[in-house]
Amino acid sequence: MTTPPIQLVSLGSLSANLLWNEQHAVRTGHATSSLIINESHQVLVNPGLPPAAMASRLHERTGVTVDSITSVFLTSVNADHARGLDAFPSATWQAFPPELEAARERAESEHDAALEHGDQQHAETLARHLNALERIVPTEESPAPGIDLFPSLGVTPGCCGLLLPHEGKTVLVAGDAVASEAHLLAGQILPCSDRETAQASFLEAVEIADLIVCGRDGMIPSPGRVPESSGPGHTVPLT
Numbered sequence: 001m002t003t004p005p006i007q008l009v010s011l012g013s014l015s016a017n018l019l020w021n022e023q024h025a026v027r028t029g030h031a032t033s034s035l036i037i038n039e040s041h042q043v044l045v046n047p048g049l050p051p052a053a054m055a056s057r058l059h060e061r062t063g064v065t066v067d068s069i070t071s072v073f074l075t076s077v078n079a080d081h082a083r084g085l086d087a088f089p090s091a092t093w094q095a096f097p098p099e100l101e102a103a104r105e106r107a108e109s110e111h112d113a114a115l116e117h118g119d120q121q122h123a124e125t126l127a128r129h130l131n132a133l134e135r136i137v138p139t140e141e142s143p144a145p146g147i148d149l150f151p152s153l154g155v156t157p158g159c160c161g162l163l164l165p166h167e168g169k170t171v172l173v174a175g176d177a178v179a180s181e182a183h184l185l186a187g188q189i190l191p192c193s194d195r196e197t198a199q200a201s202f203l204e205a206v207e208i209a210d211l212i213v214c215g216r217d218g219m220i221p222s223p224g225r226v227p228e229s230s231g232p233g234h235t236v237p238l239t
Contacts, residue, residue, distance in 0.1 A: 005036060005037065005038065005164055005166060005171070006034050006035065006036050006164060006171060006173065006213065006219070007034065007035045007037075007061065007062050008032065008033075008034050008061070008213070008218055008219060009033040009034055009035050009044070009054075009057055009058050009061045009062060010030070010032065010033040010048065010049055010054070010057045010061070011032055011216075011217065011218055012029070012030050012031040012032035012033070012046075012048055012080070012214075012215060012216040012217070013027060013029060013030060013216055014029050014179065014180075014190075014216050015027055015028060015029035015080075016029075018188075018191070019182050019183065019186060019188070029080045029216075030048030030049055030080050030083060031046040031048035031075070031076070031080050031081040031175070031176070031215055031216065032046060032048070032213060032214060032215060032216060032217060032218070033045065033046050033047055033048055033049065033054065033057070033058075033084075034046070034173060034213055035058065035061075035062050035064060036144065036147065036162070036164065036173075037064075038144040038145060038146050038147060039144070039145060039146075040070070041070050041071065041143070041144035041145070042064060042068050042069050042070050042071075043069070043070065043071050043072070043073055043143045043144050043147070043162075044058070044069045044071075044072045044073070044088065044091070045072075045073050045074075045075065045162065045173050045213075046073075046074060046075055046076075046081040046082075046175065046215075047072060047081075047082065047083065047084030047085055047087060047088065048080055048081055048082075048083055048084065049083060049084050050083055050084055051083075051084045051085075051086045051087035052087070053084070054066075054083075054084030054087045055084075055087045058087075066087050066088055067090055069088050069090075069091045070091060070092065070144070071091050071092040071093070071094055071143045071144070072085060072088050072091050072092070072093045072094065073094050073095070073143045073162065074093070074094065074095040074099070074136065075152075075159055075160055075161055075162075075173065075174075075175025075176070075177075075215070076095075076099060076155075076156045076158075076159050076175055076176060077095050077099055077100060077103045077133065077136060078103075078156065081175070082132075085132065085135075092137060092143075093135055093136045093137060094136065094137050094138075094139045094143055095136050095137075095138065095139070095158070095160070096138070096139070096140070096149065096151060096158045096159075096160035097138035097139070097140060097158065098153065098157050098158030099156060099157055099158025099159065099160065100133065100136055100138045100158065101138070101157075101158070102156070102157035102158060103133055104130065104133050107126055107129050107130050107133065108130065110122075110126055111123055111126040111127060111130065114126060143162070146164065146165060147162050147163070147164055148162070148163040149161075149162065149163075150162060150163045150172060150174075150205075150208075151201075152174065152175065152177035152201035152202075152204070152205060153194070153197050153198075153201060154177070154189070154192060154194045154195070154196075154197035154198025154199070154200065154201045154202075155175075155176045155177055155189060155190050155192045155194075155198045155201070156176065156192070157194070159175050159176060159177055159201070160175070161173050161174045161175050161177060161205065163208075163209075166210075166211070169210035169211065170208060170209050170210050170211070171209065171210070171211045171212075171213065171219075172205055172208065172209035172211070172212050172213065172222075173213040174205050174209070174212050174213060174214060174215060175215045176190055176215035176216070177189075177198070177201045177202055177205050177215070178202060178205050178206065178212050178214050178215065179214060179215050179216045179217070180214045180215070180216050180217035181214060181217050181218075181220045182217075183214075184206065184212070184214070184220065184222075184223070189202050205222075206222050206223065206224065206225065207222075207224060207225065209222045210222055
């Protein structure tokens, strides 16, 4: 069996993992980062580490330098997924339109509230965040040939994964729609406001993929169905 057309660059983690009975943030969360090389395209997915660490880890794990990356795709625009964007100034930054729109609306609302309350430092931070969001291109197109977008809404308003073919099978870069192997085996989604939509996305991801790159874990085989859930968190009912 040949290597799938994707390389893991950095394994992610949650700031607080309910499966470990963590109720509050105990670490800095960051998404799993991965590299897809397809013809002349080199797509970096979810640069969750800070820029310097992201550049170093990319070269250590793949031999690829930051100036070789043609596009960066964000399954979510949360800081956990986008912290290292500045390491790739020459790449096109992309995200699914509903995700980007929701992030802009949230940042604009928080920016206005900060100004209203006289919190100039926070307002300046949010202004920088809005400038970064302006650089991200909303896209419903594939970031490279042979890659399909896989909208997985719910855990964030516009969470969107990527589907890759591999030897007659399907590899899904799921983002936080499937957080980790432990979450999959427990039949659980991450806490979110749109639980029903997130549950549907979770189920579809598990059913359609043969291999899943989890949002905060490595690449795992999909069981094709969601097991019985157990433990804390939002559970997904069996169909």
